[in-house]
Amino acid sequence: MGFLDHIRERRTPSPRRWHRSAIGNEMMPATTSTGIATVGQEGLLRETVVSAPGDTIVAVATPHGEGAIAVVRVSGPDVSTIIRRVIRWVGTRKLVSRRVALAWVIDANTGEKIDQVMAVYMAGPSTYTGEPTLEIMCHGGLASTEAVLSAVISAGARPANRGEFTLRAFLSGRIDLTQAEAVLDAVRAPTRAGVEVAVDHLAGSLARAIGLIRDNLIAVDAELEATFDFSDDDVPSIDRTVLRARVDALRQQVDALVRSARAGRIRRHGWRVAIVGSPNAGKSSLFNALLDRPRAIVTDEPGTTRDTLEETLDLDGMAVILTDTAGWPVDALRELGIVERIGVDRSHDVVKGADAVIHVVDGSDWSGVGFDTHRGLISSLASGATQVVAITKADLGADPALRAHMTTYLGSTVAVSAMTGEGIDTLRRTLGELALEATKTGGGSSPASSVVVTNPRHIALLARTSGALGRAVEGITAGLPDDIVATDLREALRTLGEVTGQTVTEDVLSQIFSTFCIGK
Structure with a gap:
C-alpha cells in the first residue's frame, strides 16, 4: 500500500485540499472563506496526515x-x-x-x-x-x-516508495513543497549554475518570497472581507484607491517572479546558441573548435552539414548548448534541393528557439552578399536573441571591406581561426559573459525581485496568481462589489499556497513525488 493510500485509508471525512497552518506547521483543511485555517482547526489532521503512516x-x-x-x-x-x-x-x-x-x-x-x-x-x-x-x-x-x-x-520495515522520505519531510513540516522539489532539482542539475539555483530554493528563498506576498495578500483580503462580513458592525469601508495600489503592487511582485522564468530556465537547462551562416563559412570548424574536439564533419565542399548537431559546453558552471546548422543559401532565388531545404528549415527552427545566435562570416572571402539578408532573417526568427558575429579564417587575413562593415554592427564581433585557435578563447569568454548576463533578474527591493523561478509547475501557478490579481485590479477599477473582488483575491491566495504546499491536493503530491528516485 502506498504512502498516500495510508493517508486516504485513515483520514476522517474532510475536504481533499490541505492547508499548512502557521501554527506548528500542521496540515489542515482549508475551509474558511479566505482559505486560511483558524486556530480552532489546529491539529485536525495531525494523526491522519502527519502521523498516518505507522509503518517504517x-x-x-x-x-x-x-x-x-x-x-x-x-x-x-x-x-x-x-x-x-x-x-x-x-x-x-x-x-x-x-x-x-x-x-x-x-x-x-x-x-x-x-x-x-x-x-x-x-x-x-x-x-x-x-x-x-x-x-x-x-x-x-x-x-x-x-x-x-x-x-x-x-x-x-517495508520498501519505500519513490520520494517517500522527502514526502514525509514535507508532511511533517520540515520543508515546504518548493524545498522538496529543490531536492530533486539539485540531484538532476547538469551544471553548477543549476545546482546553485536548487540550493537557493532549498534554503527557502522562493518560499520566503512567496510567503511575504501571501501574507500581505491575506492582510488585504481580510480587510476587504471585513467590509461585507461585518457590514452591520460599523466597519469602515476600505479606500478603493489604496486597495487598488496594494493589490497591483503584489501583482507586480508576482510578475517579477514569472519574468525570472527565462533566467531560471537558462540556469537549469542551459543557454541555447545557434551557429548559422552561409555554406562553407566555417560553422562546423568553429563548432569543433569551441568544443575542442572533432564533433562535426568538416570538408572543403560547401554544404557538408545537412542536419543539426547539438553539444553542451560548460563555461564556468554555465551550460551553453551549441547547435551547428546547415548553411543558409546566399542567393535567395536559387531553388534548393529536398535535403538542402529540410536542413535550412531545421536551422530556422533552431534559431527560433535560441537564446543567442553566432552569425558566422568568412573573413577571407567576404563579398557582403547575403550578410544583411541573413542578419535580418535572424532578427525575424529570434527577435529577442543575442547576436554575435564570428569572423572566421582570421589566419588568412580579414577583408578590409568586412572590417569596415563590422564597425556598423552593434552586436559583439570576434575574429577567430579554427586552424590556429586564434580568438576561440575570446569567443568562449564572450559567450560565458553573455550567458551569465542572461541569467540575471531585473533587480528591485522586494525579495521576489532577486529570486529565480525554474520549476514549470511554479511558473504556471504564479501566472495564474498574476491573472487573478489582475482581474482583482480591474474589478476594483470598474467599481465591482467587494465580494466579487474578494473572489479573485482568494483565488490568488489558493494558487500561491499550491506553490509552497500550504494548499495542495493528494493528486499533486503523488505527481510530484513519483518523479523522485527511491531512497530520496
Whole structure:
C-alpha cells in the first residue's frame, strides 16, 4: 500500500485540499472563506496526515551498482526496534543519537553476521523526515547491499516508495513543497549554475518570497472581507484607491517572479546558441573548435552539414548548448534541393528557439552578399536573441571591406581561426559573459525581485496568481462589489499556497513525488 493510500485509508471525512497552518506547521483543511485555517482547526489532521503512516520504510539511498559504500536509509516509528533486531554495535551497547559507530548487521532470525558497517541513529523530530532515522553505511557491492536491505525488511520495515522520505519531510513540516522539489532539482542539475539555483530554493528563498506576498495578500483580503462580513458592525469601508495600489503592487511582485522564468530556465537547462551562416563559412570548424574536439564533419565542399548537431559546453558552471546548422543559401532565388531545404528549415527552427545566435562570416572571402539578408532573417526568427558575429579564417587575413562593415554592427564581433585557435578563447569568454548576463533578474527591493523561478509547475501557478490579481485590479477599477473582488483575491491566495504546499491536493503530491528516485 502506498504512502498516500495510508493517508486516504485513515483520514476522517474532510475536504481533499490541505492547508499548512502557521501554527506548528500542521496540515489542515482549508475551509474558511479566505482559505486560511483558524486556530480552532489546529491539529485536525495531525494523526491522519502527519502521523498516518505507522509503518517504517527503508531504501538504498545511493545509486544502484558497485561502489566503495552504499547507504541504506530507514525512517519511521519502529527504527529503535529494528536496531535492536539487526544491529550489533562494536565496542558499545549504548544507543546514542547522532553518533556514527562501527556495527554488525545480523540476520534477525538466525543471528548470522551479514556485513560490517558504520551506522548512525538519529532521534526524531530533528531529522530529515521528522521521524526516528537510521542510516547504515555498508560495503557497496550489489550482494552485500541487498543482504542488508533484506535484513531490515525482515525486521519490520517495508520498501519505500519513490520520494517517500522527502514526502514525509514535507508532511511533517520540515520543508515546504518548493524545498522538496529543490531536492530533486539539485540531484538532476547538469551544471553548477543549476545546482546553485536548487540550493537557493532549498534554503527557502522562493518560499520566503512567496510567503511575504501571501501574507500581505491575506492582510488585504481580510480587510476587504471585513467590509461585507461585518457590514452591520460599523466597519469602515476600505479606500478603493489604496486597495487598488496594494493589490497591483503584489501583482507586480508576482510578475517579477514569472519574468525570472527565462533566467531560471537558462540556469537549469542551459543557454541555447545557434551557429548559422552561409555554406562553407566555417560553422562546423568553429563548432569543433569551441568544443575542442572533432564533433562535426568538416570538408572543403560547401554544404557538408545537412542536419543539426547539438553539444553542451560548460563555461564556468554555465551550460551553453551549441547547435551547428546547415548553411543558409546566399542567393535567395536559387531553388534548393529536398535535403538542402529540410536542413535550412531545421536551422530556422533552431534559431527560433535560441537564446543567442553566432552569425558566422568568412573573413577571407567576404563579398557582403547575403550578410544583411541573413542578419535580418535572424532578427525575424529570434527577435529577442543575442547576436554575435564570428569572423572566421582570421589566419588568412580579414577583408578590409568586412572590417569596415563590422564597425556598423552593434552586436559583439570576434575574429577567430579554427586552424590556429586564434580568438576561440575570446569567443568562449564572450559567450560565458553573455550567458551569465542572461541569467540575471531585473533587480528591485522586494525579495521576489532577486529570486529565480525554474520549476514549470511554479511558473504556471504564479501566472495564474498574476491573472487573478489582475482581474482583482480591474474589478476594483470598474467599481465591482467587494465580494466579487474578494473572489479573485482568494483565488490568488489558493494558487500561491499550491506553490509552497500550504494548499495542495493528494493528486499533486503523488505527481510530484513519483518523479523522485527511491531512497530520496
